[in-house]
Amino acid sequence: xxxxxxxxxxxxxxxxxxxxxxxxxxxxxxxxxxxxxxxxxxxxxxxxxxxxxxxxxxxxxxxxxxxxxxxxxxxxxxxxxxxxxxxxxxxxxxxxxxxxxxxxxxxxxxxxxxxxxxxxxxxxxxxxxxxxxxxxxxxxxxxxxxxxxxxxxxxxxxxxxxxxxxxxxxxxxxxxxxxxxxxxxxxxxxxxxxxxxxxxxxxxxxxxxxxxxxxxxxxxxxxxxxxxxxxxxxxxxxxxxxxxxxxxxxxxxxxxxxxxxxxxxxxxxxxxxxxxxxxxxxxxxxxxxxxxxxxxxxxxxxxxxxxxxxxxxxxxxxxxxxxxxxxxxxxxxxxxxxxxxxxxxxxxxxxxxxxxxxxxxxxxxxxxxxxxxxxxxxxxxxxxxxxxxxxxxxxxxxxxxxxxxxxxxxxxxxxxxxxxxxxxxxx
Ligand code: GAL
Numbered sequence: 293x294x295x296x297x298x299x300x301x302x303x304x305x306x307x308x309x310x311x312x313x314x315x316x317x318x319x320x321x322x323x324x325x326x327x328x329x330x331x332x333x334x335x336x337x338x339x340x341x342x343x344x345x346x347x348x349x350x351x352x353x354x355x356x357x358x359x360x361x362x363x364x365x366x367x368x369x370x371x372x373x374x375x376x377x378x379x380x381x382x383x384x385x386x387x388x389x390x391x392x393x394x395x396x397x398x399x400x401x402x403x404x405x406x407x408x409x410x411x412x413x414x415x416x417x418x419x420x421x422x423x424x425x426x427x428x429x430x431x432x433x434x435x436x437x438x439x440x441x442x443x444x445x446x447x448x449x450x451x452x453x454x455x456x457x458x459x460x461x462x463x464x465x466x467x468x469x470x471x472x473x474x475x476x477x478x479x480x481x482x483x484x485x486x487x488x489x490x491x492x493x494x495x496x497x498x499x500x501x502x503x504x505x506x507x508x509x510x511x512x513x514x515x516x517x518x519x520x521x522x523x524x525x526x527x528x529x530x531x532x533x534x535x536x537x538x539x540x541x542x543x544x545x546x547x548x549x550x551x552x553x554x555x556x557x558x559x560x561x562x563x564x565x566x567x568x569x570x571x572x573x574x575x576x577x578x579x580x581x582x583x584x585x586x587x588x589x590x591x592x593x594x595x596x597x598x599x600x601x602x603x604x605x606x607x608x609x610x611x612x613x614x615x616x617x618x619x620x621x622x623x624x625x626x627x628x629x630x631x632x633x634x635x636x637x638x639x640x641x642x643x644x645x646x647x648x649x650x651x652x653x654x655x656x657x658x659x660x661x662x663x664x665x666x667x668x669x670x671x672x673x674x675x676x677x678x679x680x681x682x683x684x685x686x687x688x689x690x691x692x693x694x695x696x697x698x699x700x701x702x703x704x705x706x707x708x709x710x711x712x713x714x715x716x717x718x719x
Pocket of ligand 1 (some may be wrong): 337370
């Protein structure tokens with residue numbers, strides 16, 4: 293059921309049987325007939341502002357270590373994989389996988405590409421590199437199915453972060469909100485002064501889903517939030533209704549042009565002092581610091597989104613080895629660099645995320661990174677829906693569509709009915 297939803301959601305017409313069969317395409321030699329080296333194609337959605345700096349640093353490190361392996365950065369623009377996921381799906385369907393591709397740990401990997409028989413296990417690489425105790429067990433579980441490990445996490449992003457403009461808060465004598473009640477008090481005061489309280493850029497609908505899931509987590513708490521994805525708690529539970537009502541109220545405080553902005557454009561409103569707050573994953577920090585040259589804790593501050601102190605909406609970007617690639621040994625060499633301390637510390641300080649490894653060099657991270665590394669150790673983890681961990685792609689696609697409609701129509705009943713019917717495929 294899950295597999296079916298996943299494939300259908302990507303608009304694939306390929307039958308499941310066919311998807312399973314593709315896995316046995318033979319590996320070809322890594323040097324082609326002309327003696328040229330097969331390119332190591334790295335597929336992601338990290339292009340442009342706030343996204344690509346970490347990847348470029350990682351590729352540079354790899355090229356220094358393996359100058360003989362040509363790399364192709366095959367990134368497809370669009371936040372949260374808006375376009376890349378569809379391109380990837382059609383390539384996988386056509387048995388033309390990139391050498392390695394960005395995939396979120398959790399359902400997107402395990403119920404998606406692994407369940408469809410498209411990925412090689414990497415337990416041997418983990419053993420060879422001595423990684424079994426270098427990544428947190430919780431993360432290894434997110435990239436494993438039936439005891440086999442299928443990808444290597446390059447990072448840990450936190451999704452439940454509320455970013456705020458320091459100057460606006462100081463000028464108005466405001467404290468960043470910790471609860472929903474405080475959020476609405478602060479928002480009312482800002483609105484009264486003509487300042488947009490909350491920036492949103494849902495031109496790509498996932499950003500509104502991202503905001504909504506933080507409200508769900510803050511309303512339900514980690515335990516009940518997690519029950520939504522196992523079918524133990526229904527989407528017509530009164531707590532979900534309460535979360536939808538809170539989300540709806542929040543939408544009264546966003547910029548009027550939200551539907552024409554992407555996440556960077558929305559973050560920019562906070563950076564420029566045109567809006568006070570923004571809820572976004574910590575790739576926004578990479579954007580603030582690298583692209584907009586803002587200073588952590590001077591120009592912008594950060595707190596967990598309302599009611600989520602001690603909770604960590606976890607997002608992990610990982611890379612694996614698709615079946616049937618021509619250069620599996622080169623891919624493993626790349627994954628070895630990506631999973632090394634050096635690789636993680638080249639990538640993450642620029643990306644805004646924290647290292648997935650537990651033994652990275654903390655001194656390489658700014659105060660936000662240091663705080664988040666500490667928080668991760670003690671926080672209760674909750675999987676992100678908007679970023680592929682909590683539920684299969686088919687369900688996420690339906691939620692993104694429903695959230696997008698809700699943002700304009702604000703019809704709570706219709707929204708919940710859609711969530712309930714979509715959730716049939718979670719059971
Ligand atoms: C997430 C991804 C992040 C970041 C973000 C915005 O899904 O995990 O690394 O790229 O999308 O595009």
